[in-house]
Amino acid sequence: MPERTKNFQEEYFDTVRQLAEALSDSAIYEQVVWKAEYLTRDTHWFHYYGIIRGGRACSIGHEYDVHSRGARNVDPATFVSTLMEFDKNARVVGYGGNKSTAIDILDEIDLTGAESAEIVRISIQTRETMLCGRRVMSMTDVAYVGFEQSDQGDLCRRHLKADTTVISLRWCRDRRFICANLMPTTGVPIRTGFQF
Numbered sequence: 001m002p003e004r005t006k007n008f009q010e011e012y013f014d015t016v017r018q019l020a021e022a023l024s025d026s027a028i029y030e031q032v033v034w035k036a037e038y039l040t041r042d043t044h045w046f047h048y049y050g051i052i053r054g055g056r057a058c059s060i061g062h063e064y065d066v067h068s069r070g071a072r073n074v075d076p077a078t079f080v081s082t083l084m085e086f087d088k089n090a091r092v093v094g095y096g097g098n099k100s101t102a103i104d105i106l107d108e109i110d111l112t113g114a115e116s117a118e119i120v121r122i123s124i125q126t127r128e129t130m131l132c133g134r135r136v137m138s139m140t141d142v143a144y145v146g147f148e149q150s151d152q153g154d155l156c157r158r159h160l161k162a163d164t165t166v167i168s169l170r171w172c173r174d175r176r177f178i179c180a181n182l183m184p185t186t187g188v189p190i191r192t193g194f195q196f
Helices: 008-024 076-088 102-110 150-159
Strands: 031-039 044-053 056-065 071-073 091-094 117-129 135-147 172-178
Touching (some): 008 031, 008 172, 031 076, 031 102, 102 117
Antiparallel strands (some): 031 117, 044 056
8 A cells, every 4th residue: 555645735835824814814813923934945044923912913024144144124924925935845844853943954954965955934823712711822833844856855754744643742733722711701710720
């Protein structure tokens, strides 16, 4: 029976769509905190991050040239079009290692002998109160490695997510935490569990 492989390219697009929707539908959330990093193969590092809370939004974008050490501000509204450049990779694989920044992930991948890798890391945290009064925090924290040639991913397979059901403590997609606090109609929270 042939091995079934996960389509990380499709998962990547779903994650970018999830981020764009969280930012455009921010009225349903009490808070949205997000970050997107994109380290291109030509050593440009795009770093976008922001927060939406109480209907007010603040976001920032930067572009760093890793070689020249130059930096400039970029319009944070361009993050989707910038992240879509990642689609040019012949192969996209999910990262499952211990590093947490795009540069550290690239350093780890480079040590395996793989060439011309690109890294995208996306983190999304939303908080909302459900109709029943239960507070929910949803967390997505993922990283993807893109390769110019599809066979390059095989060189660093042990550092990349396998198509398994193993749960990672760091990397997750739409992981939900439900607070035990209920918001009664009196306006005073009933404390029955953890706070966020």
